[in-house]
Every structure is written in structure tokens, then in C-alpha cells.
Amino acid sequence: MKKEFKVISELIDNKSKVLDVGCGNGELMKYLHENITQNIRGLEISKESVQNCLSKGLTVIEGNAENDLKQFPDHSFDFVVLSQTLQAFLDPEKVIQELLRVGKKAIVTIPNFGHWKVRLHLLVKGTMPVTENLPNEWFNTPNLHMCTLRDFFNFCKERKIKVFKSLALKGEKTLNINTNNISLRNLDSQLGIFLIQN
Amino acid sequence: MNKLSNIKNIIVNGPQKLDCGKEISNFPIAYETYGNLNDRKDNAILVFHALTGDQFAAGKNPITNKDGWWSYALGPGKAIDTDKFFVICANVIGGCMGSYGPSTIDKNTNAQISTNFPVITINDMVNAQFNLLEHFKIEKLFAVIGGSMGGMQVLQFVSNFPDKAQIAVPIACTSSHSAQNIAFNELGRQAIMADANWKAGKYNEDKTNPDKGLSVARMAAHITYLSKKGLQEKFGRKLQESGDLKFSFDADFQIESYLRYQGSVFVDRFDANSYLYITRAMDYFDLSKQFNGNLSKAFENTKTKFFVISFTSDWLYPTSENREIVIALNAIGADVGFVEIESDKGHDSFLLDVPDFLETLGSYLKTNYINLNEKRI
Numbered sequence: 001m002k003k004e005f006k007v008i009s010e011l012i013d014n015k016s017k018v019l020d021v022g023c024g025n026g027e028l029m030k031y032l033h034e035n036i037t038q039n040i041r042g043l044e045i046s047k048e049s050v051q052n053c054l055s056k057g058l059t060v061i062e063g064n065a066e067n068d069l070k071q072f073p074d075h076s077f078d079f080v081v082l083s084q085t086l087q088a089f090l091d092p093e094k095v096i097q098e099l100l101r102v103g104k105k106a107i108v109t110i111p112n113f114g115h116w117k118v119r120l121h122l123l124v125k126g127t128m129p130v131t132e133n134l135p136n137e138w139f140n141t142p143n144l145h146m147c148t149l150r151d152f153f154n155f156c157k158e159r160k161i162k163v164f165k166s167l168a169l170k171g172e173k174t175l176n177i178n179t180n181n182i183s184l185r186n187l188d189s190q191l192g193i194f195l196i197q198n
Numbered sequence: 199m200n201k202l203s204n205i206k207n208i209i210v211n212g213p214q215k216l217d218c219g220k221e222i223s224n225f226p227i228a229y230e231t232y233g234n235l236n237d238r239k240d241n242a243i244l245v246f247h248a249l250t251g252d253q254f255a256a257g258k259n260p261i262t263n264k265d266g267w268w269s270y271a272l273g274p275g276k277a278i279d280t281d282k283f284f285v286i287c288a289n290v291i292g293g294c295m296g297s298y299g300p301s302t303i304d305k306n307t308n309a310q311i312s313t314n315f316p317v318i319t320i321n322d323m324v325n326a327q328f329n330l331l332e333h334f335k336i337e338k339l340f341a342v343i344g345g346s347m348g349g350m351q352v353l354q355f356v357s358n359f360p361d362k363a364q365i366a367v368p369i370a371c372t373s374s375h376s377a378q379n380i381a382f383n384e385l386g387r388q389a390i391m392a393d394a395n396w397k398a399g400k401y402n403e404d405k406t407n408p409d410k411g412l413s414v415a416r417m418a419a420h421i422t423y424l425s426k427k428g429l430q431e432k433f434g435r436k437l438q439e440s441g442d443l444k445f446s447f448d449a450d451f452q453i454e455s456y457l458r459y460q461g462s463v464f465v466d467r468f469d470a471n472s473y474l475y476i477t478r479a480m481d482y483f484d485l486s487k488q489f490n491g492n493l494s495k496a497f498e499n500t501k502t503k504f505f506v507i508s509f510t511s512d513w514l515y516p517t518s519e520n521r522e523i524v525i526a527l528n529a530i531g532a533d534v535g536f537v538e539i540e541s542d543k544g545h546d547s548f549l550l551d552v553p554d555f556l557e558t559l560g561s562y563l564k565t566n567y568i569n570l571n572e573k574r575i
Contacts, residue, residue: 017531041533050537051554054505055561057569061524061536071525 001031007174008107011195012036016078021065022085026053069098077103084109087143100198109193114148114186133190149192165195205296210329217319227326228296229253229288233280240571242336245287246344246351249476252295255287262467270551277560286330290323292475300471312471313399320483324354345369345548350483357496364570369507369548372519373493374484382422383477386415390470399471412470413461420460425511425544493526504534505562509547
């Protein structure tokens, strides 16, 4: 399983109610189902992935976070997870609001556009960065709103969203992010994992 | 000898109170079963049929000698696998395949009940079929499954009996018949009633049948079961074998002769009065109205796990209406999965060979049976 999912699962309390937004083929859901909680639902835009999840017995709804989160009542989940898709939405701000309305807490992970390889690529080559984590070209990337770890911190601060836990993935290592080391983490980590609440 | 006399049935003593206020008692419900009920009695599935279906969902229909209406989905090794599950399917009341309906003979008059049959509802159909659980001494079904009107029965069943099914799969249906649905049904009814042979429903007394009216009803309905794209690809403007326009009102186009054929084979197997009663029951179906406009209330306290399925090209029971069910279930935190299956085959997709649908449904049932019933032991 992806290291990212292992870190996410450690942030989720046993037997809590979880919604995985953009659950893909249900890898995280299946792990959570077997190890943390039975009470888990998924939302996924790809029909093929939804069929795949349902075939595995996972409870998944075909839909899109921008339109279909509104059917869930306020705070109807203990945790709502959004893994590496915030940057692909037309309106990420609205999606974050919806995550925090539907979930008592939200776990959001972000591919870090501030990573040194990304910065170096643009600086040296002068073309849009293509890395292992961001493998698409500018013309076919689904990512409309790339951000850095610092951008996301600032975003939460301005909206008074509480950040309970912020972790960075640097290769296989999990590191804490705090105000003292944010500049470094924003440079050396590929991924940020944030536990947030309104 | 009546060819329906060999059909399996139970006699419900009742009395059962109907939504119209009348009571019925000592009436037959005809059914068929597939597969075997296991010792734990936890592998039973109740399948509900659609408007013109019957209890013969799989295998050969002994009355029509055609394949059962759900042969693609139901049988040994199929999505609803009868090697694993025990499947019960009953003819709805109001139907014409041995269950209590307008063509049942009234013992007092020795004539068909015809239009003296009470107007029934989806709720009445479901309550009548519930007696089959007692008959088979099944405490809890593994699943209730149905498409179209069968899906409406699934919703009504779970609403009426929240602890009697582990899984509910409503397919290509709605929680409330739309104006368009009612309009098409009314068109069919008017076609039947406009046939001089209908004789206010008493056609059987004169040994006639409103075949023309029933056939037109079927032709119109059949169009609603297909998609524009499906029709265009299958028929386009293709002509009959002569290859030329005949400048007459004969069937020039293949689509015309196809529809005429559909109409003509339908009248051989279906009773016109049953068509009136069952379409009426569908039109009256409005589950949210039963709960003062709050569909979620219909499913309050349910422990059932739902799987709602719609099809992209189904314009009769479109995805948006199926989604309403999902939304209502999510509003109360019920366990509901949903997918819209890609298919050009229109509303009829659920009856046809649509691999994505059949594979997903099959794996869903098998995995959930293991998770819910086998892992427990």
C-alpha cells in the first residue's frame, strides 16, 4: 500500500465514520475497512473505478465532489479524506468548505509544487515541471490549481481553518511540519498531509 | 385444462387490506424458484418483476416456451447465481400468470373478475408477496432485487419491512412516477380502452380480446424502453426486404415491422385488463408522498445495504430519478452504493446483455454474501 495511505489511516480513529472522496479503486477504503473501521463510504467520478469498488463489496457512489457532496448532511462523517485531488477541482475553495461541512474533520493531501525538483525544473529548463509525482505535461494535466505546502498553510490561516496535524512525506519518511521548518519542508517534501477542522 | 393449472402457487388466507380500502382473502400468488435454500436459510433472494414480466425469470417459460425475462442475469453461474442463491420470483397481484388478477375466474359468476378487480398499488403487490417468506420460513432475505417496476417494489419492500433484507438492489427505477411516465401509461390504457373489443373490460365473456389496443399500447411502451441511438443503430431508415418505398401504409421500414411484431407477440401472452391495472399501480407509486414528501423517512431505521443502479441511455427512469433515491438514503446515513452504467440499450439495459452491469451486480452480490454471512461463521 502507498505510504501516504498508511499515514492517513493512522490519523483516523477506530470505528469512526469515514468518507473517501475520490476513492479510486478503493485501495485506502479496503485497508481502512480491514484495519480501522467498517463504516466507510466512497465517492468516485470514474464509472470503471466505481464498478471496481462495488464489485469488492465497498460502498461507493458515482459522483463528483463539486456537485455530489451536497447530498450529505452536516457533520455526517467523522473524517472525510481527499487524497491528491484538491488541485484538480474547478473550485478548490468550495470543495474544502464542503469537506469541512460534511466531515467533523477532513484529511487533505497535496502534491507539493514547492518541492525543489519542481522549482529547479522550471528554473533550469524553463518549461512546466514534470516529475514522478506530477507526471503530466501542461496541456494534458488534470491539475488546474497546483499549490505548495506553504500556500495551503496560508489558505487555512486566512480562513481560520484549524490545522491539527500537518505531515510531510519526503520519500518514504514522514516528517512533522511546523512554523519553524515549513521553509525546508516546502522544499524537500513531495507530499503534504493535513488534518483540518473548521 | 387451463395451462396455468400446473403453476406453483400459495393461497393467501388474508384478509389483506388494500390501499383502496377493500380487503382481499383466499387469493393465489403464483411463484417460481431457482436454486436451493441452504440450511441456514440465509441465501434467499426475492426478485420482483417489471410491468409485463412474470414469475418465470430464468430457464424456459413453460407458458410461452421462451427464455425467462431475466435469463441474462439469473441462472447457474450468472450474476444472480442460482448455484449459490435461492431465488424466489412471484407474479404480482393484478398480473395474468396465475396470481390473483382481473383474469382470475370469480367462482360465484364463473366469469373473469375483469374490471371488478380492485385497483391495486405497488404497496399491495409487495404486501401480498411478503407471504412467501412465511411460506418458505425465511426469517430474513439475503437480497431483494428488481428493475423498473421491480425496483419500485424493492423500495416499497424495504420501507415496509426494514429488517427483512440484508441487501436491496433497485435498478433503473424511481421513487415517484413522473408525469412523463404517467403520460405514457395513460396512452397505453387509452389504446386498450379505445379498442371496440375491450367492451368495458368484459371481453372475455364474448370470447374476444382487445388485441389491437393492447398491441398499440405495447408498441408505444416498447419505444420508451429503447434509446434513440439504439434504435438508429439497429434500424436506421432501413426498409423491408423489397427495398423500395411502397407508397402505402404497410410496414415499409424495418422499425415498423419490428414494432408490429412486438405488439403481436405480446397480445398472445398478456391480458389487457392486467395491463390497465398494473400500469395504474405504477402511476400511483409515490413513496415520498407516503411519508409526507420526505423520501428519507421511508427508509428510517433501515439496516439494509442498498445498491442503486441506473443506465446512461435510460430516459424513462433516468439517472437523475435514481439519484434521488441515493440522495434520500445518504441524508439518513444509510449504506448506499450507486453507479450509472454506460449502455446504449435504453431502459431495457437491465434485461439485456450489458456486461458492466452483470459483472458488477454479480461480484457485488457474491462479495457481500461472503462478508455478511460467510465470514461471520
